[in-house]
Amino acid sequence: MNTTATLTPDRTIRQPPTGGRLRWAVADALTVTWRNLINYTRIPDAIFFSSIQPIMFVLLFRYVFGGAIHVPGTTYVNYLIAGVYVQTVMFGAVSTSVGLAEDLHKGLIERFRALPMARSAVLAGRTTADLVRNVGVLLLITAVGYLVGFRVQTNAVEFVAGLLLVLLFAYGLSWGFAIIGLSASNSETAQLAAFPVLFPLTFASSAFVPVTSMPGWLQAFAVHQPVSQLVDAMRQLMLGGHSAYWSSSNVWQALAWAVGLLVVLAPLAVLRYRRAA
Amino acid sequence: MVYPLAPAGDVQPAVEAVDLVKVFAKGNVRALDGVSLRVEAGTVLGLLGPNGAGKTTAVRILSTILTPDGGRAAVLGHDVVREADVVRQLIGLAGQYATVDENLTGRENLRMVGRLSHLPKGQTLEQADALLEQFGLAEAANRPLKTYSGGMRRRIDLAAALVSRPPILFLDEPTTGLDPQSRQDLWLVIEELVRVGTTVLLTTQYLEEADRLAHRVAVVDHGRVIAEGTPAELKADLGATVIEITLADPPSASAAAALLGNRDGKAPTLDGATVELTVEDGPRVAAEVLRALDQHQLTVVGLALREPSLDDVFLSLTGHRAEAERTGSTDDPEADRRALAPARGGR
Ligand SMILES: Nc1ncnc2c1ncn2[C@@H]1O[C@H](COP(=O)(O)OP(=O)(O)OP(=O)(O)O)[C@@H](O)[C@H]1O
Numbered sequence: 001m002n003t004t005a006t007l008t009p010d011r012t013i014r015q016p017p018t019g020g021r022l023r024w025a026v027a028d029a030l031t032v033t034w035r036n037l038i039n040y041t042r043i044p045d046a047i048f049f050s051s052i053q054p055i056m057f058v059l060l061f062r063y064v065f066g067g068a069i070h071v072p073g074t075t076y077v078n079y080l081i082a083g084v085y086v087q088t089v090m091f092g093a094v095s096t097s098v099g100l101a102e103d104l105h106k107g108l109i110e111r112f113r114a115l116p117m118a119r120s121a122v123l124a125g126r127t128t129a130d131l132v133r134n135v136g137v138l139l140l141i142t143a144v145g146y147l148v149g150f151r152v153q154t155n156a157v158e159f160v161a162g163l164l165l166v167l168l169f170a171y172g173l174s175w176g177f178a179i180i181g182l183s184a185s186n187s188e189t190a191q192l193a194a195f196p197v198l199f200p201l202t203f204a205s206s207a208f209v210p211v212t213s214m215p216g217w218l219q220a221f222a223v224h225q226p227v228s229q230l231v232d233a234m235r236q237l238m239l240g241g242h243s244a245y246w247s248s249s250n251v252w253q254a255l256a257w258a259v260g261l262l263v264v265l266a267p268l269a270v271l272r273y274r275r276a277a
Numbered sequence: 278m279v280y281p282l283a284p285a286g287d288v289q290p291a292v293e294a295v296d297l298v299k300v301f302a303k304g305n306v307r308a309l310d311g312v313s314l315r316v317e318a319g320t321v322l323g324l325l326g327p328n329g330a331g332k333t334t335a336v337r338i339l340s341t342i343l344t345p346d347g348g349r350a351a352v353l354g355h356d357v358v359r360e361a362d363v364v365r366q367l368i369g370l371a372g373q374y375a376t377v378d379e380n381l382t383g384r385e386n387l388r389m390v391g392r393l394s395h396l397p398k399g400q401t402l403e404q405a406d407a408l409l410e411q412f413g414l415a416e417a418a419n420r421p422l423k424t425y426s427g428g429m430r431r432r433i434d435l436a437a438a439l440v441s442r443p444p445i446l447f448l449d450e451p452t453t454g455l456d457p458q459s460r461q462d463l464w465l466v467i468e469e470l471v472r473v474g475t476t477v478l479l480t481t482q483y484l485e486e487a488d489r490l491a492h493r494v495a496v497v498d499h500g501r502v503i504a505e506g507t508p509a510e511l512k513a514d515l516g517a518t519v520i521e522i523t524l525a526d527p528p529s530a531s532a533a534a535a536l537l538g539n540r541d542g543k544a545p546t547l548d549g550a551t552v553e554l555t556v557e558d559g560p561r562v563a564a565e566v567l568r569a570l571d572q573h574q575l576t577v578v579g580l581a582l583r584e585p586s587l588d589d590v591f592l593s594l595t596g597h598r599a600e601a602e603r604t605g606s607t608d609d610p611e612a613d614r615r616a617l618a619p620a621r622g623g624r
């Protein structure tokens with residue numbers, strides 16, 4: 001083995017090829033995505049428990065509350081699945097915060113900052129890995145839902161469009177949770193800081209029960225907030241119209257929210273990342 | 278060991294810092310208060326200083342992680358702020374606070390660093406395997422770092438800094454917490470790197486480490502360089518000989534110190550039951566001291582004359598000994614405060 005060649009300094013300074021800066025940024029983001037995905041697979045119990053949770057939600061709500069909650073026009077299990085999709089990706093976004101807080105406090109980001117990689121790669125790689133994980137989670141919920149009686153009432157195209165809408169919304173949200181992760185003093189705080197945002201948004205919504213069952217003051221919030229918009233948009237796309245509860249206007253509003261979140265939160269997260277040093 | 282001289286005509290320093298200032302708004306700490314450093318190509322500069330002196334802060338600025346609030350710094354002539362992208366291609370960093378991914382294997386970590394350094398693919402793969410071999414990590418290459426021992430962690434950290442074969446290497450306390458054997462192993466690697474032409478800036482709290490590896494040493498305290506020179510120069514500045522007198526117990530030692538008073542303008546220092554004097558003419562003073570102590574019925578249980586160590590240099594410059602381990606208990610309450618300062622990232 002040639003020791004000297006391995007250690008001999010190399011003073012080459014690599015210039016990006018034309019248009020290469022963007023190509024480097026994409027390649028770096030993919031490298032960080034790859035690293036984050038490997039991290040998921042190295043903690044199998046985390047995968048196990050994060051899969052158990054949506055399955056429990058489907059089963060519990062379907063069999064425990066399903067009998068008590070009546071939604072006109074469709075079965076409760078059909079109504080429920082959209083809520084579980086959205087609830088799961090919302091809570092899943094916490095892992096964006098926790099993962100980034102860990103990378104920051106354990107010193108990995110410190111190392112990254114001294115490498116000639118694109119500054120955007122840490123955040124892009126983290127949010128993309130979480131997007132990939134969400135794809136898996138949505139497929140899992142769909143499969144379990146089918147086992148307990150959920151059936152798409154529209155067609156494959158609308159259904160897939162609905163799933164994409166949920167993914168886009170979750171992706172935008174990830175950037176917001178990235179800000180929490182970069183601001184928290186450790187990964188436990190990052191997790192705790194996320195819940196006060198998540199609980200009211202997820203449960204004071206149409207995710208699991210029709211908002212008409214809520215007191216008036218709460219209804220006003222529940223109807224208009226983005227999570228309800230997204231859940232009802234998903235229902236419109238999976239179950240079709242003809243409902244007093246949801247319509248195609250939910251789809252446009254949810255899409256606007258999803259795009260809005262991304263456009264506003266991504267630059268803020270990048271700013272926060274620049275300062276977190 | 279003998280290091281080769283810097284190539285003739287290479288007058289530009291490998292690393293240069295001029296009047297660096299860094300103030301952390303949080304805690305209102307002036308971590309660097311006008312630090313100037315110069316590392317010639319192919320040499321090792323040891324940055325020595327107590328906890329909180331500003332060593333890590335200086336390394337973080339030089340490695341483009343932090344921007345200075347004042348002054349400037351350059352690596353091979355490239356400004357660390359304006360040309361950070363170029364500097365990042367020339368440096369390797371292994372540090373107190375910079376780590377690799379615990380859940381990835383050794384090989385995956387090195388490949389990740391190679392890719393993020395935009396090395397050609399073949400080079401990344403080859404270099405990763407060669408480094409694993411070189412650092413005795415070939416067997417553990419496919420295990421996640423979580424399963425590595427402390428010594429193996431340091432080696433993979435250093436290997437990660439070497440994937441792109443950087444001409445300049447920053448090592449922030451590379452051997453803190455290692456056992457003597459692992460420390461020796463790492464020193465051998467660093468010496469090999471210097472032999473093939475790498476410039477190294479290394480921070481340490483181990484004077485022995487600076488003595489062994491560094492061509493020049495800069496002593497930092499309270500964000501300032503308070504002394505600079507070769508280890509030999511620093512020791513020579515201090516005086517020729519150290520006399521160590523051990524008495525029966527600490528109270529007798531205090532009494533002896535008071536009795537002996539200043540010698541050659543320097544006060545005796547106390548360490549438990551031992552009194553130390555740094556003097557020009559060791560043997561003559563030693564005889565005189567023994568007579569004086571005898572007259573006052575102070576029993577001498579041990580006597581040693583030795584050359585000053587870097588530790589003595591450190592003590593005379595900073596007023597306290599270097600703390601090898603962060604025990605959090607020193608005689609100096611201010612040092613304690615600094616040692617308890619928040620960990621990096623806690624802002
Ligand atoms: N991010 C930060 N925010 C606030 N204060 C900081 C920060 N980083 C360092 N400091 C402070 O700056 C001073 C210098 O710290 P630095 O880490 O550079 O010292 P050091 O010489 O490396 O110490 P050690 O030997 O303990 O590693 C300390 O008082 C420290 O508390």
Ligand SMILES: [Mg+2]
Pocket residue numbers: 332333334373449
């Ligand atoms: Mg330090």
